[in-house]
Amino acid sequence: MGEYGQFCPVAKAAEVLDQRWTLLVIRELVTGSTRFNDIHRGVPRMSRSLLSKRLNSLVGEGLVERREGDHGPEYILTPAGQELEQVIEVIGSWGIRWPGHLSDHDLDPALLVWDMHRRVDPDAIPPRRTVLGLTFHGVTPEERDWWLVLEPEAVDVCEHDPGFGTDLHLETPLHTMVGIWRGELGWNDAVRSGDLRFEGPSTLRRAVPTWFLLSPFATVERPPANRPDGRT
Amino acid sequence: MGEYGQFCPVAKAAEVLDQRWTLLVIRELVTGSTRFNDIHRGVPRMSRSLLSKRLNSLVGEGLVERREGDHGPEYILTPAGQELEQVIEVIGSWGIRWPGHLSDHDLDPALLVWDMHRRVDPDAIPPRRTVLGLTFHGVTPEERDWWLVLEPEAVDVCEHDPGFGTDLHLETPLHTMVGIWRGELGWNDAVRSGDLRFEGPSTLRRAVPTWFLLSPFATVERPPANRPDGRT
DNA sequence: CAGGATCCGATTAGATACTG
DNA sequence: CAGTATCTAATCGGATCCTG
Numbered sequence: 391m392g393e394y395g396q397f398c399p400v401a402k403a404a405e406v407l408d409q410r411w412t413l414l415v416i417r418e419l420v421t422g423s424t425r426f427n428d429i430h431r432g433v434p435r436m437s438r439s440l441l442s443k444r445l446n447s448l449v450g451e452g453l454v455e456r457r458e459g460d461h462g463p464e465y466i467l468t469p470a471g472q473e474l475e476q477v478i479e480v481i482g483s484w485g486i487r488w489p490g491h492l493s494d495h496d497l498d499p500a501l502l503v504w505d506m507h508r509r510v511d512p513d514a515i516p517p518r519r520t521v522l523g524l525t526f527h528g529v530t531p532e533e534r535d536w537w538l539v540l541e542p543e544a545v546d547v548c549e550h551d552p553g554f555g556t557d558l559h560l561e562t563p564l565h566t567m568v569g570i571w572r573g574e575l576g577w578n579d580a581v582r583s584g585d586l587r588f589e590g591p592s593t594l595r596r597a598v599p600t601w602f603l604l605s606p607f608a609t610v611e612r613p614p615a616n617r618p619d620g621r622t
Numbered sequence: 623m624g625e626y627g628q629f630c631p632v633a634k635a636a637e638v639l640d641q642r643w644t645l646l647v648i649r650e651l652v653t654g655s656t657r658f659n660d661i662h663r664g665v666p667r668m669s670r671s672l673l674s675k676r677l678n679s680l681v682g683e684g685l686v687e688r689r690e691g692d693h694g695p696e697y698i699l700t701p702a703g704q705e706l707e708q709v710i711e712v713i714g715s716w717g718i719r720w721p722g723h724l725s726d727h728d729l730d731p732a733l734l735v736w737d738m739h740r741r742v743d744p745d746a747i748p749p750r751r752t753v754l755g756l757t758f759h760g761v762t763p764e765e766r767d768w769w770l771v772l773e774p775e776a777v778d779v780c781e782h783d784p785g786f787g788t789d790l791h792l793e794t795p796l797h798t799m800v801g802i803w804r805g806e807l808g809w810n811d812a813v814r815s816g817d818l819r820f821e822g823p824s825t826l827r828r829a830v831p832t833w834f835l836l837s838p839f840a841t842v843e844r845p846p847a848n849r850p851d852g853r854t
Numbered sequence: 855c856a857g858g859a860t861c862c863g864a865t866t867a868g869a870t871a872c873t874g
Numbered sequence: 875c876a877g878t879a880t881c882t883a884a885t886c887g888g889a890t891c892c893t894g
Contacts, residue, residue: 393725393727393728394643394646394667394728395667395727395728395730396646396665396667396728396730396733397724397728397729397730397733397734397800397803397804398646398649398714398717398733398737398837399713399714399715399716399717399718399721399804399837399839399842400645400646400649400710400713400714400717401646401717401728402717402718402721402724402728403713403714403716403717403720403721404645404646404713404717405721406721407713408640408641408642408645409640410640411626413632413636413640414626414628414630414632414633414636417630417632433628435626435627435628451721451722452720452722453720469845470719470720470845473716473719473720474716476712476715476716477709477712477713477716478632480708480709480712481631481632481635481636481639481709482630482631482632482635483631483708484631484635484705484706484708484709485630485631485632485633485634485635485636486631486634487702487705488635488684488685488702488705489631489634489635489637489638489683490683490684492629492634493625495625495627496625496626496627496628496629496633496634497629498627498628498629501628501629501630502629505630568629571629572629572631605630605631607631610631613701613702
């Protein structure tokens with residue numbers, strides 16, 4: 391990769407943003423992750439060595455500052471980097487409207503759960519610790535079961551049963567949950583169609599849809615008919 | 623390159639836009655070029671075979687439609703492609719504010735003149751044919767001299783003297799003209815500093831700054847001090 | 855004008871292993 | 875936890891030449 395040899399601002403920006411994975415790393419930083427491992431959880435399929443390299447590049451280009459925090463290194467967006475939030479927003483808004491539908495390979499449960507964990511509305515969840523169990527269909531056995539430990543101060547993701555009881559359990563094909571996450575169908579639609587099932591007290595069941603803020607792009611308006619085959 | 627394996631809209635968009643040169647090709651299409659050679663003049667350092675390949679990809683992804691026009695093939699943005707104008711705008715606005723300063727390699731006179739030719743204000747130029755000669759310093763001999771033939775109906779770029787007389791001549795270092803183009807200094811600043819010199823009738827001289835609309839990003843507001851070294 | 859085909863060199867990204 | 879180092883296979887892009 392590299393340079394374009396153009397004075398055009400679009401070209402100069404592209405020289406930075408074009409690089410594979412760079413836009414997604416920036417998305418993570420814009421989202422608020424600052425620690426290496428947190429950033430990596432947002433781009434799990436990126437090798438750690440490449441992530442390291444990209445972060446260094448971003449520091450060199452003045453978009454990111456690396457700080458030695460009390461608990462280890464932190465990566466913070468500089469003013470130049472912060473302004474890329476606009477870019478992420480516009481690209482994401484386009485990206486949910488137009489590109490073709492998702493392949494199975496795009497449906498990564500680890501990523502979904504990680505996303506869910508950081509879009510919890512602390513004011514909506516119960517005041518005391520609540521464990522939400524998740525079971526996805528259509529995935530490998532290791533990716534089937536997840537737990538979210540919800541507390542107003544912090545939310546944790548577990549790949550194994552945390553052990554102190556599950557208050558509510560949710561079971562659904564992965565693509566249905568992703569569809570909900572992307573705003574392509576509502577919680578209730580999924581329940582009514584039988585694709586999504588809860589197990590647990592009905593007060594909790596009814597409350598779940600308020601707990602999660604969904605994808606930041608879920609509310610982007612969709613084109614009337616963007617698919618030749620008529621699918622929405 | 624290729625896929626990211628993420629359902630995130632930013633990732634899905636990046637799979638398309640990430641590709642080297644793709645953003646610049648889209649910029650050309652957004653700008654209004656439809657013919658292969660016209661598009662290529664906007665990305666002269668891209669090989670024609672790669673441009674062909676990229677255009678085919680864009681057609682396959684539904685961003686571009688290829689039509690057989692009366693005068694040959696035409697590439698037109700689909701609705702999905704047209705919406706990328708927002709993306710180009712935001713990226714370019716960022717790109718003129720933040721990335722470091724231009725290297726000599728970024729200063730391509732052919733590109734500048736091509737850009738100038740399509741940002742002429744037809745209402746501002748003289749009603750009858752006017753030939754503007756340009757001489758750049760700091761470039762190879764072949765890139766030194768250019769002519770713009772301005773007519774209200776059409777503007778032509780020539781690498782050789784078109785032969786019917788030059789009404790006004792402009793001489794300046796290339797980087798100065800690029801600076802003007804990018805809105806980093808004014809025409810009058812350049813004249814006063816002695817970097818830019820006109821030869822020709824003073825009525826034309828005074829009118830030139832109104833003829834060109836400059837880069838679409840020339841008017842983007844700049845950060846107070848984006849350079850550690852204090853340069854603007 | 856509008857490309858397609860081919861070849862080859864340069865990069866790059868992924869995998870793996872290792873460190874403080 | 876937070877990376878770095880190394881190696882290799884794949885790919886990508888540019889240059890060149892060719893076609894209708």
